[in-house]
Amino acid sequence: MPGLRISFLSDYGLTDEFVGVCHAVIATICPEAEVIDITHGIPRHDVRAGAIILRGALPYLPPGVLLAVVDPDVGAERRAVAIRAGDGRLLVGPDNGLLSLAAELAGGASEAVDIARSPFRLEPVSATFHGRDIFAPVAARLASGIALAECGDPLDPTGLVALELPRPRHEDGALLARAVYIDRFGNVALGAEHDELAGSGLKLGRAASIELADGTSHTAHYALTFADVAPGELLVYEDSSRRLAVAISRGNAAERLGIAIDDELRLSAS
Amino acid sequence: MPGLRISFLSDYGLTDEFVGVCHAVIATICPEAEVIDITHGIPRHDVRAGAIILRGALPYLPPGVLLAVVDPDVGAERRAVAIRAGDGRLLVGPDNGLLSLAAELAGGASEAVDIARSPFRLEPVSATFHGRDIFAPVAARLASGIALAECGDPLDPTGLVALELPRPRHEDGALLARAVYIDRFGNVALGAEHDELAGSGLKLGRAASIELADGTSHTAHYALTFADVAPGELLVYEDSSRRLAVAISRGNAAERLGIAIDDELRLSAS
Amino acid sequence: MPGLRISFLSDYGLTDEFVGVCHAVIATICPEAEVIDITHGIPRHDVRAGAIILRGALPYLPPGVLLAVVDPDVGAERRAVAIRAGDGRLLVGPDNGLLSLAAELAGGASEAVDIARSPFRLEPVSATFHGRDIFAPVAARLASGIALAECGDPLDPTGLVALELPRPRHEDGALLARAVYIDRFGNVALGAEHDELAGSGLKLGRAASIELADGTSHTAHYALTFADVAPGELLVYEDSSRRLAVAISRGNAAERLGIAIDDELRLSAS
Numbered sequence: 001m002p003g004l005r006i007s008f009l010s011d012y013g014l015t016d017e018f019v020g021v022c023h024a025v026i027a028t029i030c031p032e033a034e035v036i037d038i039t040h041g042i043p044r045h046d047v048r049a050g051a052i053i054l055r056g057a058l059p060y061l062p063p064g065v066l067l068a069v070v071d072p073d074v075g076a077e078r079r080a081v082a083i084r085a086g087d088g089r090l091l092v093g094p095d096n097g098l099l100s101l102a103a104e105l106a107g108g109a110s111e112a113v114d115i116a117r118s119p120f121r122l123e124p125v126s127a128t129f130h131g132r133d134i135f136a137p138v139a140a141r142l143a144s145g146i147a148l149a150e151c152g153d154p155l156d157p158t159g160l161v162a163l164e165l166p167r168p169r170h171e172d173g174a175l176l177a178r179a180v181y182i183d184r185f186g187n188v189a190l191g192a193e194h195d196e197l198a199g200s201g202l203k204l205g206r207a208a209s210i211e212l213a214d215g216t217s218h219t220a221h222y223a224l225t226f227a228d229v230a231p232g233e234l235l236v237y238e239d240s241s242r243r244l245a246v247a248i249s250r251g252n253a254a255e256r257l258g259i260a261i262d263d264e265l266r267l268s269a270s
Numbered sequence: 271m272p273g274l275r276i277s278f279l280s281d282y283g284l285t286d287e288f289v290g291v292c293h294a295v296i297a298t299i300c301p302e303a304e305v306i307d308i309t310h311g312i313p314r315h316d317v318r319a320g321a322i323i324l325r326g327a328l329p330y331l332p333p334g335v336l337l338a339v340v341d342p343d344v345g346a347e348r349r350a351v352a353i354r355a356g357d358g359r360l361l362v363g364p365d366n367g368l369l370s371l372a373a374e375l376a377g378g379a380s381e382a383v384d385i386a387r388s389p390f391r392l393e394p395v396s397a398t399f400h401g402r403d404i405f406a407p408v409a410a411r412l413a414s415g416i417a418l419a420e421c422g423d424p425l426d427p428t429g430l431v432a433l434e435l436p437r438p439r440h441e442d443g444a445l446l447a448r449a450v451y452i453d454r455f456g457n458v459a460l461g462a463e464h465d466e467l468a469g470s471g472l473k474l475g476r477a478a479s480i481e482l483a484d485g486t487s488h489t490a491h492y493a494l495t496f497a498d499v500a501p502g503e504l505l506v507y508e509d510s511s512r513r514l515a516v517a518i519s520r521g522n523a524a525e526r527l528g529i530a531i532d533d534e535l536r537l538s539a540s
Numbered sequence: 541m542p543g544l545r546i547s548f549l550s551d552y553g554l555t556d557e558f559v560g561v562c563h564a565v566i567a568t569i570c571p572e573a574e575v576i577d578i579t580h581g582i583p584r585h586d587v588r589a590g591a592i593i594l595r596g597a598l599p600y601l602p603p604g605v606l607l608a609v610v611d612p613d614v615g616a617e618r619r620a621v622a623i624r625a626g627d628g629r630l631l632v633g634p635d636n637g638l639l640s641l642a643a644e645l646a647g648g649a650s651e652a653v654d655i656a657r658s659p660f661r662l663e664p665v666s667a668t669f670h671g672r673d674i675f676a677p678v679a680a681r682l683a684s685g686i687a688l689a690e691c692g693d694p695l696d697p698t699g700l701v702a703l704e705l706p707r708p709r710h711e712d713g714a715l716l717a718r719a720v721y722i723d724r725f726g727n728v729a730l731g732a733e734h735d736e737l738a739g740s741g742l743k744l745g746r747a748a749s750i751e752l753a754d755g756t757s758h759t760a761h762y763a764l765t766f767a768d769v770a771p772g773e774l775l776v777y778e779d780s781s782r783r784l785a786v787a788i789s790r791g792n793a794a795e796r797l798g799i800a801i802d803d804e805l806r807l808s809a810s
Contacts, residue, residue: 005297005301007290007294009287009290013581013724014284014554014579014580014581015579015581015723015724016579016581016593016723016724017549017578017579017593017596017597019577019579020547020549020576020577020578020579020597021578021597021600023576023577024547024576024578024597024600024601024602025600027545027574027576027602028600028601028602031602034297036290036293036294036297037289037290037293038287038290038291038294039284039285039286039287039289039290040284041283041284041285041286044725045790053286053287056287057287057290057291057294060291060294060295060298060402061294061298062294062297062298062301072790073767074765074766074767075764075765075766075767075768076765076767077767126778126779126780127764127765127766127777127778128765128766128777128779128780129780132600132780133780183285183286184283184285184286185314224345224397225344225345225346225397225398226344226345226397226398227343227344227345227346227347228345237397237398238396238397239396239398240396240398240399240402240403250315250342275567275571277560277564279557279560284554304567306560306563306564306567307560307563308557308560308561308564309554309555309556309557309559309560310554311553311554311555311556323556323557326557327557327560327561327564330561330564330565330568330672331564331568332564332567332568332571453555453556454553454555454556455584494615494667495614495615495616495667495668496614496615496667496668497613497614497615497616497617498615507667507668508666508667509666509668510666510668510669510672510673520585520612
């Protein structure tokens with residue numbers, strides 16, 4: 001019987017050996033485990049970006065273990081945790097909100113343990129590389145079938161750190177939402193489900209107005225897909241994670257419009 | 271019995287989660303499939319570079335499924351296809367020429383289906399991420415042993431989009447060829463097989479002249495390998511895909527000479 | 541029975557298809573082999589960085605084959621080798637020192653063969669891509685259980701190229717050590733074990749002085765981990781490979797202090 005799969009996300013990047021060493025640790029502990037690298041390109045220390053990507057990927061991940069490490073406070077007081085979600089998924093990582101959006105989508109945390117002193121940690125635990133010494137070993141044990149309760153000390157799942165995302169708001173027929181993620185193509189995902197556009201007056205196929213925090217205003221097409229507008233044109237669309245998003249066909253919207261994470265955009269019919 | 275292997279190439283990059291989510295989709299549908307990532311670093315939307323890399327890698331790939339996604343027209347009218355080649359390989363991707371060079375090398379397309387409305391697509395199909403919603407699911411089904419004909423609607427394989435590469439030409443004892451691929455080291459592959467040098471007068475171990483489109487002329491060594499010239503020196507050589515190529519030993523030829531894709535180079539004995 | 545694992549490190553990067561093609565070659569020769577990518581982000585041609593990373597990763601790698609390619613002299617006279625270490629590990633790569641630190645840590649080379657003309661090489665061997673044509677095929681054969689002696693011509697393991705790392709030295713109560721590796725976060729690993737600090741007068745939790753080759757002097761905290769100092773502050777610490785290291789909490793030490801590989805740092809109590 002194959003071990004469970006481990007889906008792995010981090011901000012380690014692929015330039016150094018951090019990800020590879022975590023893979024090696026997993027392979028040593030649970031040779032049957034298969035690791036799916038969701039991405040290791042989360043911007044350094046950007047817990048929120050990691051949480052958003054993890055939640056977006058969740059519906060496509062096979063059952064098993066989610067291992068996530070974006071950990072600006074490694075070595076500090078933040079807890080290291082393993083969680084069982086309502087749907088049976090197991091999540092392992094720092095208790096800094098990184099796991100919270102995915103856990104919520106997976107039915108909420110039903111059981112949790114503190115794994116900082118897990119019997120399965122690699123000793124001596126380094127002060128700076130808990131991915132290798134705590135998180136990967138525990139994920140590998142869970143994948144091999146060890147019970148969650150054996151991996152650490154029980155803790156109250158209602159006390160886990162939860163992430164608050166900026167919510168969109170409606171104002172004078174416009175929708176105001178913040179940029180929450182920018183991909184490498186410069187496509188800007190907003191902190192709003194596409195369905196939350198309802199009431200903003202935008203009509204598919206029609207022009208939309210985007211006002212930025214810097215006071216500039218831009219005309220976009222509210223379209224289904226990039227191919228619906230000419231190269232270089234701005235569009236508002238539903239991205240593949242069902243979020244409201246802004247992009248430029250064959251261009252880089254974040255760069256050209258100067259949009260940064262957390263900037264508020266005001267969308268209205270134009 | 272293990273599933274077939276899936277060799278996967280794209281321009282998704284590894285910064286975002288696109289590749290990881292495609293892996294996850296494949297693992298969910300066909301847990302036994304093993305995925306070989308050829309590269310995901312194809313320059314964004316560069317169908318020709320993708321096609322060239324795919325063809326160059328083909329002789330080394332194990333039998334099975336080729337999944338390739340470089341898709342500037344996602345959401346537009348281009349078809350999504352799965353193809354059987356003469357040698358039995360199965361190729362999945364957009365019908366924009368990306369698969370054509372590899373399919374030709376693999377014996378030509380003998381059977382093809384349109385998979386835009388494949389029964390195996392993930393619904394609702396997003397407008398922007400067909401890798402996840404159409405191509406990866408169909409590749410996974412093929413890897414699990416499902417027949418090609420069950421994956422979509424039959425189409426005439428002679429109608430598939432074919433890519434035309436610039437051909438080299440001989441002129442006054444010189445060989446004129448265009449830059450078709452530049453790797454991350456700045457090595458420039460030309461649109462000519464190494465064997466097409468015959469008749470140009472170049473002799474291995476002797477000096478060669480390279481004239482660029484901007485009128486500048488450079489002296490290079492026609493050599494077997496980098497180690498045959500001093501660091502910093504220019505060489506003309508047969509690259510590992512048997513193409514004619516130009517490089518600088520321990521340097522970046524494209525950068526130093528200012529060569530871009532499609533630039534024509536004129537090679538002659540000097 | 542599964543094949544042995546192959547741990548793979550190189551300077552190929554992930555932008556091009558080099559790594560993917562090596563994976564494909566391995567999968568074709570030994571379908572059961574599982575490949576762990578340690579990293580392919582070693583700075584181009586930086587044999588020493590590759591050797592250091594390989595040695596640091598070794599204690600975490602599962603038994604099996606180590607395949608490493610950082611090969612500035614491909615095509616030149618350097619040998620291609622496969623080595624058995626005292627602990628049974630098999631190492632494959634160029635004989636330029638890249639394997640030497642890991643081999644030493646693994647108990648020293650007890651047997652070695654020259655694989656340049658291995659019966660398992662892919663012919664014709666290209667002049668520039670021995671990873672594909674020599675190293676990966678031999679690693680795959682070893683993973684499939686072929687004896688080392690069958691992979692090439694025997695050679696005296698005492699004649700293998702060994703790498704000399706700069707040693708730290710003590711002077712007037714200070715420790716002088718050179719920068720040997722800088723990771724993508726700008727953390728600077730020095731050519732000294734953390735334990736070699738003994739005698740320098742540094743006390744954990746106290747201030748330390750770092751003098752650079754350019755004559756500038758900086759105050760740092762000698763701390764256990766990043767979280768022990770305020771964001772933006774400099775620290776001296778034991779990194780996860782037990783080396784002495786210098787970093788800036790949530791910052792880039794190499795960049796801010798202008799430290800490059802081989803620079804000597806002078807550490808003393810301040």
